[in-house]
Amino acid sequence: MTDRDWDRRLRVRTCGREDEANANYAPYEPTPYAVLQRLADSGYIRRKSRLLDYGCGKGRVAVFMAATVGCRVTGIDQSQKLIDIAVENRRASRTGDRVTLRRALAEQYPVTDEDAFFFFNPFSGKVFEGVLRRLAASCLENPRPMVLFCYYPSEEYVAALEAEPLARHVETIDCGDLFNGKNPRERIEIYRLTPEE
Numbered sequence: 001m002t003d004r005d006w007d008r009r010l011r012v013r014t015c016g017r018e019d020e021a022n023a024n025y026a027p028y029e030p031t032p033y034a035v036l037q038r039l040a041d042s043g044y045i046r047r048k049s050r051l052l053d054y055g056c057g058k059g060r061v062a063v064f065m066a067a068t069v070g071c072r073v074t075g076i077d078q079s080q081k082l083i084d085i086a087v088e089n090r091r092a093s094r095t096g097d098r099v100t101l102r103r104a105l106a107e108q109y110p111v112t113d114e115d116a117f118f119f120f121n122p123f124s125g126k127v128f129e130g131v132l133r134r135l136a137a138s139c140l141e142n143p144r145p146m147v148l149f150c151y152y153p154s155e156e157y158v159a160a161l162e163a164e165p166l167a168r169h170v171e172t173i174d175c176g177d178l179f180n181g182k183n184p185r186e187r188i189e190i191y192r193l194t195p196e197e
Contacts, residue, residue, distance in 0.1 A: 001033070003015055003030070003032060003033050006033040006064070010063055010064065010067055010093050011092045011093050011094070012058070012059065012060070012063055012089035012092055012093050013058070013085070013088075013089060014030050014057070014058040014059065014060035014063075014089060015030065016030075017029050018057070018058075018079075018081075018082060022078075023124070024123050024124045024126065024127050025055070025078050025079075025122065025123045025124075025127070026055070026121055026122055026123060028055075028057040028058065028079070028082055029057075029120070030057060030058065030060045031060060031061055031120045031151055032178065032179075033060075033064065034175070034178045035151055035175050035178065035186075035188065036060070036061060036064045036065070036068075037068075038173055038175055038178070038188070039118075039149060039151075039173065039188055040064070040065065040068045040069050042173055044116070044147055044149070044190065045065060045069050045071055045116050046069065046071065047069060047070040047071055048071070049069070049071040049072070049115060049116045050071065050072050050073075050074070050113055050114045050115050050116065051065055051071055051072070051073045051074070051114065051116040051117070051118060052073075052074050052075075052076070052109075052111065052114040052116070052117050052118070053065075053073060053074070053075040053076070053118045054076060054106050054117065054118065054119050054122050054123075054131065055076075055077055055078075055106070055119070055120065055122020055123060056075025056076060056077045056082075056083075056086055056101065057075075057077055057079075057082050057085075057086065058082055058085045058086050058089055059075055059085070059086030059087075059089040059090055059099070059101060060089075061073070061075065061118055061120075062074075062075040062086070062090070062095075062099045062101065063089055063090060063093045063095055063099060066093075066095040066098040066099050067093060067095055070098070071098070071116075072098050072099075072100075073098065073099050073100070074099075074100045074101075074102065074114065075099065075100070075101045075102070076101075076102045076103070076104040076106065076109050077101075077103065077104075077122075078103065078104070078105050078106070079103070080103050083101055083102070083103045086101045087101055106122070106123055106127055106130075106131050107127050107130040107131055107134065109134075111134055111135055111138040112138070112142070113142065113144070114146075115144055115145055115146050115147065116146075116147050116148075116149070117135065117146070117147070117148045117149065118149045118151070119148070119149065119150045119151070119153075119157065120150075120151045120152060121150075121151075121152060121153070121154050121157065124156075125154065125156025125157060125159075125160060128156065128157050128160055129160045132160055132161070132164055132167075135148070135193060136164060136165075136166045136167075136193060139166055139193045139194070139195055140166075140195055143195050145192065146192065146193040146194075147170070147190060147191070147192050147193075148161070148167070148190070148191045148192075148193065149188050149189075149190055150188065150189045150190075150191070151175075151187075151188045152185050152186065152187070153185070153187075153189050158189065161189070161191050164193075165196060166193045166194060166195065166196060167191045167192070167193055168191060168192050168193075168194055169189070169190070169191055170190040170191060170192050171190045172187050172188070172189055172190070173187060173188040173190065174186070174187050175187055175188065
C-alpha cells in the first residue's frame with residue numbers, strides 16, 4: 001500500500017511536507033508507513049507499551065501505532081499548527097483515548113511512565129542531547145525498560161546515544177529494501193536505556 005492508501009485506510013491526512021521549522025526543530029516530514037509497519041512487526045512495541053513520539057507532526061506515528069499495535073501513544077510537537085492537524089486526525093481515525101497530543105518543546109517535556117520513544121530526526125543534535133539526558137534521568141528516577149527507536153538517524157543522534165552511559169545498542173532494523181536504491185541511513189536503530197549496575 002502507498003502512504004496515501006494508508007491515510008485513507010486510517011481516515012487521516014498526514015502526507016506532505018510542512019516547512020514550518022526553526023533553527024532547532026526540523027520541518028515536518030512523515031515517517032513512511034512501510035517503515036512503521038516494519039517497526040510494528042518487530043515486536044518491540046506491544047499493546048501495553050506507552051510510546052512517546054517526539055516531533056509527532058500530523059500524528060501519523062501515533063495514529064498508526066495505536067491502530068495497529070493497540071498501544072497508548074503520546075505525540076508532542078513544538079508547532080501548534082501541526083498539533084491542531086494531529087488532533088483532527090486522531091478524531092477522524094477513532095483511536096480514542098489511546099492517543100494524546102500536546103504542544104511542547106521536547107527538551108522541556110516531563111517524561112513520566114513512557115517506556116518507548118520514537119525519533120525521526122525531529123530536532124537538532126543539541127536538543128536531542130538534552131532530551132536524552134532527560135530520558136536517562138527518568139530511567140534512574142523510575143526504573144523501567146525504556147527503548148528508543150531512531151529512524152534514519154543522524155550522525156549526531158548516534159554519537160549522543162553511544163556517549164550516553166545508560167544506553168545500549170540492541171538492534172538495527174534495515175529498511176533499505178523498502179525504497180529504491182540502497183541508502184544505509186534507511187534503518188531504525190534501537191537502543192535500550194538501562195540503569196547502571
